[in-house]
Structure formats: C-alpha cells, structure tokens
Amino acid sequence: MTNRRLLVSMAALLACAACASAGSGAAPGRASLLSDAPASLDRPCRPSPAPAQLPAADALVDSAALIAAAGELWRGAGSPRGHVLLAMAYDEAGLNVRRDLIEHRLPPAMADSLQKLVFAHRRTADAAPREWGVRLRMDMGGEQPVLRVGRREVCPAQVRDAAVAGYGAFGGTPFGDVRERSAPTAILPAGGSGGGTVWVRVALDAGGHVTEARLERTPFGRAGWENRVLSYVRAISFVPATEDGWPVPGQLMFPLRLNR
Incomplete structure (x- = not known):
C-alpha cells in the first residue's frame, strides 16, 4: 500500500512539473523549426523565441484558397510527395515584406510555383512593435495540402x-x-x-x-x-x-x- 501511494505521489509530482515547464516560457525546441534538415555543427543556432505566440496559418494567408490552388497544382504535376518550407518576414504594419524558400522536398519548379501561390494568397498580419517573422510549411501528399506555422532559426554573430x-x-x-x-x-x-x-x-x-x-x-x-x-x-x-x-x-x- 505504501509503495502504491509513493508511486501515485511521484506521478502527481511529475505531472505538476510538466505543467510548470509548459507554462514557464521555456525555449522552443528544434521541432518548432519544422525543418527536416539536421542541425548545423558549425554554428550554435536555435529557434527564435519571438513571437511569443505563433499566428495561425490563416492569419498569414487565405488558407482555404491557397490549399485549393496548391492541391490543383499538385495533382496536375503528378501528385509528388514532399513539402516546401518558407521564411516569412513582416514589417511593423503587418505587411509581408519577404518570402524565401529555405527548404523543399519537391521538384524545384513545383516548389517555386507553390512559393508564388503563397505570395498570391498572402494576408496582412496584425501590427507589431518591430519587424518579425515565422516559417510556413506546406506538406503535399495527403488528401489535401497541410499548412503549419513554425519558428525562425536565429544564429548568433x-x-x-x-x-x-x-x-x-x-x-x-x-x-x-x-x-x-x-x-x-x-x-x-x-x-x-x-x-x-x-x-x-x-x-x-x-x-x-x-x-x-x-x-x-x-x-x-x-x-x-x-x-x-x-x-x-x-x-x-x-x-x-x-x-x-x-x-x-x-x-x-x-x-x-x-x-x-
């Protein structure tokens, strides 16, 4: 009986520790970069802690229209499986001032076309005190494209x-x-x-x-x-x-x- 109580107490402590960690603003892990590339050994880079709360994909692009257009493009190209990962930068007014294709696992021509679709369906984000940015990943291969928002990779001087x-x-x-x-x-x-x-x-x-x-x-x-x-x-x-x-x-x- 004593052992059972001890195990229950330990489980409760671990659960509380996990909750505290989740709410403590701990630094985001590498998975938040949404990249399939291995970490660089030459430079101690890490995910950016800003913005504190990642926006939804629909705040950055007209996601319904983008998914429909990307799905049509994908099927016309023979339905290759893969993804594109874009770096999206915004100014203080929320205007998308830069889009860079930083990673893809699709034919180059299709990856470039998907980047152009993102530009065509971009939205103005909320205003912010300074320039900011996130990553937008589009996975192709399921019933329809899947959009995810991740963090930028920051590398120190x-x-x-x-x-x-x-x-x-x-x-x-x-x-x-x-x-x-x-x-x-x-x-x-x-x-x-x-x-x-x-x-x-x-x-x-x-x-x-x-x-x-x-x-x-x-x-x-x-x-x-x-x-x-x-x-x-x-x-x-x-x-x-x-x-x-x-x-x-x-x-x-x-x-x-x-x-x-």
Whole structure:
C-alpha cells in the first residue's frame, strides 16, 4: 500500500512539473523549426523565441484558397510527395515584406510555383512593435495540402576567423589568438610573458561591422592598453547574426588572449 501511494505521489509530482515547464516560457525546441534538415555543427543556432505566440496559418494567408490552388497544382504535376518550407518576414504594419524558400522536398519548379501561390494568397498580419517573422510549411501528399506555422532559426554573430593571430601588438609583441567561445572564463595570469585573457563584448550591425566595443573582464588596468585592445577588436572581421539566413544586428562576447 505504501509503495502504491509513493508511486501515485511521484506521478502527481511529475505531472505538476510538466505543467510548470509548459507554462514557464521555456525555449522552443528544434521541432518548432519544422525543418527536416539536421542541425548545423558549425554554428550554435536555435529557434527564435519571438513571437511569443505563433499566428495561425490563416492569419498569414487565405488558407482555404491557397490549399485549393496548391492541391490543383499538385495533382496536375503528378501528385509528388514532399513539402516546401518558407521564411516569412513582416514589417511593423503587418505587411509581408519577404518570402524565401529555405527548404523543399519537391521538384524545384513545383516548389517555386507553390512559393508564388503563397505570395498570391498572402494576408496582412496584425501590427507589431518591430519587424518579425515565422516559417510556413506546406506538406503535399495527403488528401489535401497541410499548412503549419513554425519558428525562425536565429544564429548568433561570431568571429569570422577564430585564429586571428598576429594582427595587432600589445606591449610591442604581436597578439590576437581569438579563442573559441567555449574557452575557460578564468582570467589567465598577466605577469611575465604569459600575457592574459580579456573578455570583449561587441555590438554589430547587419553587415558584421562593429558599432560598439567594450571590455567586460580584464586583468589589465591601464586605459592605454584597453584602448589599443578595443582598436584591434574593431578591425576584426565578424559574421553577423542571422534570422533564417538574413543578416541582422547582434551582439557577441568572446575571450581574447593577449601576449606581452
């Protein structure tokens, strides 16, 4: 009897934990991208948390008319099975300002035709404080096309060349050696020839150009040194942040090892 009560209690606790997790605003999983492609190993991308609530497909397109037109096109093309995945961007007024075909498992000509149908049946969405976007997936192969709305993939900015060595000088000796983002956060000793590590935060525009740079952590206290480091950082080449492949402004913090 005791064991049964224990199992019931554990089940209740697990159910409560699941409910809390569902309502806690946890980050969306990769499935929300609606993509069949594997995750990239070169860049730590993730689903966008915005908008907080995904709109229904009918808020983006006239779904009934689109499904009817897409079904007719599909049957005329021999009823191939597959899907198209579109990136949909909207301005503050809710106007659809961009549609990109980012993935498809259909003949290219048909995928392009489906993209044109989406454009022809687009709707104006609700106004928003800033530009935003979602993904629209259309699956072909059942009794009729199926529309689903998913999240964009956002990728953080990163240093274009992780080696970046010998570009500048610190105390008369070449320095650079930008470490990976997973480098230890501990500051290395600054004495002797060992040098040290500073952590730098940069703000970037959509072109990957530095618009602001500052030191977050440094073992060096002389302003002259800091200015030289920041001048060097402003000359580093960066890959901008992206939303479904489109460059956007972003921020990045990374460690920079300096040699005396």
